Amino acid sequence: MIKPMGATQEEYYRGVRMVPYDLVKELVLAIVGVGMLAVLIAAVLSSPDVGPVTIATWAQQDPVDFVTTASGELAGSTTSAGYGAPYNSAGDGQSWGPIAPQKWFGVRIPIDPANSFVIQPLQRASFSNTALGTALSTWQNGSSDQQSSWLDAYTKALASATVTDGSVVVATGDYGPLPVMMSNLLGVAQSGGLDGLLVINGRFYQTDYTQPLLFMGDGGYLAGIADEAHLTGSLWGMMNETGSYPGQTWLWLYTMWYQVFPFNSDTGIIGLNAGNADLGIIILMTLLTAALALVPFIPILRDIPRWIPIHRLIWRQYYAPRKASAHT
Amino acid sequence: MAATSSVRGAPEKPASWTLRLRHAFDRHLPMDHLLPDRQPYYVGSWVYVFGVVTIAALAWVVVSGVVLSFMGPQWWHDSRVGLFFNSLHFWSVQLFFFFMVLHLWGQYFMAGWRQGRAATWMIGVVIFGISVLTAFTGYLSQQNFASQFIAINAKDAMNGAGIGAFFNVLNFGQMYGLHVMLLPIGVTILVVIHIVLVRTRGVVKPIDPEGGAR
Numbered sequence: 001m002i003k004p005m006g007a008t009q010e011e012y013y014r015g016v017r018m019v020p021y022d023l024v025k026e027l028v029l030a031i032v033g034v035g036m037l038a039v040l041i042a043a044v045l046s047s048p049d050v051g052p053v054t055i056a057t058w059a060q061q062d063p064v065d066f067v068t069t070a071s072g073e074l075a076g077s078t079t080s081a082g083y084g085a086p087y088n089s090a091g092d093g094q095s096w097g098p099i100a101p102q103k104w105f106g107v108r109i110p111i112d113p114a115n116s117f118v119i120q121p122l123q124r125a126s127f128s129n130t131a132l133g134t135a136l137s138t139w140q141n142g143s144s145d146q147q148s149s150w151l152d153a154y155t156k157a158l159a160s161a162t163v164t165d166g167s168v169v170v171a172t173g174d175y176g177p178l179p180v181m182m183s184n185l186l187g188v189a190q191s192g193g194l195d196g197l198l199v200i201n202g203r204f205y206q207t208d209y210t211q212p213l214l215f216m217g218d219g220g221y222l223a224g225i226a227d228e229a230h231l232t233g234s235l236w237g238m239m240n241e242t243g244s245y246p247g248q249t250w251l252w253l254y255t256m257w258y259q260v261f262p263f264n265s266d267t268g269i270i271g272l273n274a275g276n277a278d279l280g281i282i283i284l285m286t287l288l289t290a291a292l293a294l295v296p297f298i299p300i301l302r303d304i305p306r307w308i309p310i311h312r313l314i315w316r317q318y319y320a321p322r323k324a325s326a327h328t
Numbered sequence: 329m330a331a332t333s334s335v336r337g338a339p340e341k342p343a344s345w346t347l348r349l350r351h352a353f354d355r356h357l358p359m360d361h362l363l364p365d366r367q368p369y370y371v372g373s374w375v376y377v378f379g380v381v382t383i384a385a386l387a388w389v390v391v392s393g394v395v396l397s398f399m400g401p402q403w404w405h406d407s408r409v410g411l412f413f414n415s416l417h418f419w420s421v422q423l424f425f426f427f428m429v430l431h432l433w434g435q436y437f438m439a440g441w442r443q444g445r446a447a448t449w450m451i452g453v454v455i456f457g458i459s460v461l462t463a464f465t466g467y468l469s470q471q472n473f474a475s476q477f478i479a480i481n482a483k484d485a486m487n488g489a490g491i492g493a494f495f496n497v498l499n500f501g502q503m504y505g506l507h508v509m510l511l512p513i514g515v516t517i518l519v520v521i522h523i524v525l526v527r528t529r530g531v532v533k534p535i536d537p538e539g540g541a542r
Contacts, residue, residue, distance in 0.1 A: 009361055009530040012443070013368060016533070021367035030377070030384035038388050038423055042415035049405060049414075050473040086493040094488035101490025108493040207501025209479075214498065217480040226477045242474050245418075248467060250425050250460055278488030293453040296441035306535055310437040315534040318370040 050229070050242040055198070055212055058221045059189035060166065066189060067168045067182045068158045069219040073113040075151045078218040080113040087111040087214070094276040101279070109210060117215045121197040122181055125188045132184045135177035142176060150176035166190060253288070257281045362527045371531050375438065378431035379526075385424035386519065390512065392417035397508040401471055421463055428456060442532050448525040455518045462515055465507035468497055475500075 059066045072078040076090070084091030086108040093102030119136070126133040139147065157170035167183060188194050198212040216222045226232055231240045239255045241247035262268035263277040272280040295301045305311060312319050342348055395413045396404060404410030432452065435441075441449035464482075468475050479497045486492035496502055 009528070012530050012533075017369045018366040019369045019372075020365060021371065022365065023363060026377075026380055027383070030380045031387055034381055034384040034420075034423060034427075035388050038385070038416055038420045041419045042412060045415070045419070046411060047415035047418040048472070048474060049411070049470070051405075052471065052473050052476050083487075086487060086496075102487055102492075105490050105493035109496060207504070208496075208499045210496060210498040213476060213480055216476070217483075222476065222480070225473070229473075231474075231477050242472075246422055247474075248460075248463060250429070250463070276488065278485040282485060282489035282491075289453070289457055293450045295436070296446035296449055302439065302441070305437045305439040308437065311439070311535045314373045314375045314434070314438055315370050317372055318534045 045245075048242045048245040053216065053222050053225060054192065055189050055195045055216065056192040058216060058219060059186055059194070062219075062221045063163050063166060063168050063186055063190075064158060064161050065220045067161070067186055068155070069215070070118050070182060070185055071151060071155050071158065071178070072218065073117045073215070074119075074147070075155065076114065078113060080111065080117075080214045080218050088113075094279040096271055096276050096279055096283070099279070099283075111211060111214065113214070113218070116211055117198065118181075118185060121188060121194055122185055124197055125184055125193070129184065131180060135180035135184075138177040139181060146176065150174070150178050154178045154182075254281065254285050257284060357524065357528055361530070362524070364527070368531060368533070370534055375434040376531075378427055378434050382424060382427040382431050383519065383523070385420055385427055386515070388420040389417065389424050390516070392420055393508065393512065401469060401504060405471065421466065425459070425463070428459065432456065438532065439535055440532050442535075445525070445529055445532055448522060448529065451518055451522045451525065455515060455522060458511060458514050458518065462507060462511040465503045465511060468503040469500065469507045471500070 055066075069078060073081055076082065080087065082090045084093040085102050085106055088107060088111060093100065095103065119140075122132060122136055126136055142150070153173050154170070154175040157173055157175070158168070161168050161170045163169070166186075168186060170179070185194070188197070195212060198215060199206045199209060201208075201211070223232070229240075229242050231242070239247050239249055239251050257263050258277060258281065262270075262272045263274060263281060265273050266275070267273060268275075291298065291301070342351070392413050396410075396417055399407075399410060399413075404414035435449065435452070464478075467478050468482075482497045483492055486495055486497055
């Protein structure tokens with residue numbers, strides 16, 4: 001049974017010397033003081049706002065990377081194409097022994113990268129573009145072996161491709177309809193059209209950027225900018241922010257695990273390694289957070305404050321007279 | 329009064345639910361405990377300030393966040409006034425976490441959960457966790473390069489743990505909605521409960537009194 005708190009608190013404080021304390025004044029002063037500090041820092045230091053990368057920027061700045069990525073989507077060789085749940089069934093996803101939550105929940109955000117990022121946008125762009133329509137028909141009517149052969153040759157040629165007036169130029173070869181398809185996709189992307197086509201998805205209002213972000217994530221352009229800005233995972237990833245601004249520094253413990261064994265190792269231990277680091281670290285952090293919440297009930301953890309006399313500094317006024325009386 | 333007392337003088341539960349609720353408040357949350365004008369003399373350390381400045385920073389996070397949400401997520405990219413309010417929001421969040429971590433460590437080394445205060449500590453840890461999630465959705469809602477990079481990287485962690493099937497960090501609408509509505513409401517309600525628990529139970533005594541309360 002819960003005792004009435006009023007009686008409990010009065011009993012609790014019985015014999016304790018009470019002193020005047022203006023709680024409301026303290027709160028108001030705190031709000032004013034912290035507000036002044038926040039306003040001052042905001043006015044002097046501003047806040048980070050490096051503009052987003054668009055597919056148009058990517059296609060304009062690094063057309064070879066763009067076309068290579070788009071070809072990779074058709075070949076099924078990109079991260080998204082082989083991802084697995086929740087986007088598709090192409091990969092097994094992460095697991096640790098029988099623990100495989102990625103697979104348990106299945107494909108809940110269905111995305112077929114080849115169709116979503118390349119074929120469907122080209123189909124929309126082929127309206128009144130006969131040459132593109134013919135190339136698409138040739139592609140779709142080709143056998144999978146034929147498509148693989150074209151893709152293999154084209155991907156190899158892209159390794160030594162050059163850029164002329166924003167277009168990707170490859171050595172002559174048997175690439176089937178791919179050069180026409182890719183030059184059209186590149187043109188649509190450079191004009192900004194693909195940024196819209198990947199979010200519109202048959203609707204007018206749109207707030208879901210899953211498709212363009214997955215597509216850009218498959219390429220090397222965005223990752224390269226992140227690397228230059230020292231934002232990548234090996235440098236504590238999500239804790240960082242662009243410029244010299246603080247990021248989510250409170251994620252230091254979560255981010256730290258990616259830097260240490262077994263989560264940075266290909267072999268690892270007891271089935272935990274870099275391959276399933278995300279799952280392992282989320283489980284670990286969940287357990288650590290639960291342990292933090294349950295500190296009052298965990299021996300040793302709850303006893304550390306008694307052993308380390310920081311409380312004697314905090315309550316030095318309380319302990320000081322006791323010392324004095326001990327000396328007398 | 330007659331409705332609340334029996335003929336023997338023992339308290340009797342009133343029939344009115346309204347009266348019952350009011351009496352429960354009177355018993356458990358008397359105003360002189362919620363807004364006390366006296367405190368034990370040992371509540372004189374600066375460590376006690378970390379809690380109130382955390383609340384103060386949260387107040388500024390909410391105020392600046394309300395202005396930003398009223399004007400819409402694009403406003404601050406194109407307006408100097410908007411940039412200022414975004415900066416105020418950004419730094420208020422940084423101060424909020426800074427003070428909250430100091431408060432957490434302070435309470436840890438004071439073993440603030442003692443003598444019936446475990447629930448207060450546990451709710452505090454939950455507030456910290458939800459605040460991390462709120463800040464995370466905020467970073468994803470910035471609509472700039474950092475948002476893109478964080479979303480692309482964070483999706484693997486979320487998907488690997490199965491969370492991504494329901495919490496899609498690439499879906500701006502979902503992240504923005506959670507950031508400006510549900511998560512702040514959760515933090516605010518839990519902070520209110522946390523404060524009410526602190527006020528109703530009183531401030532914990534120093535560790536090892538060795539001779540009882542003074």
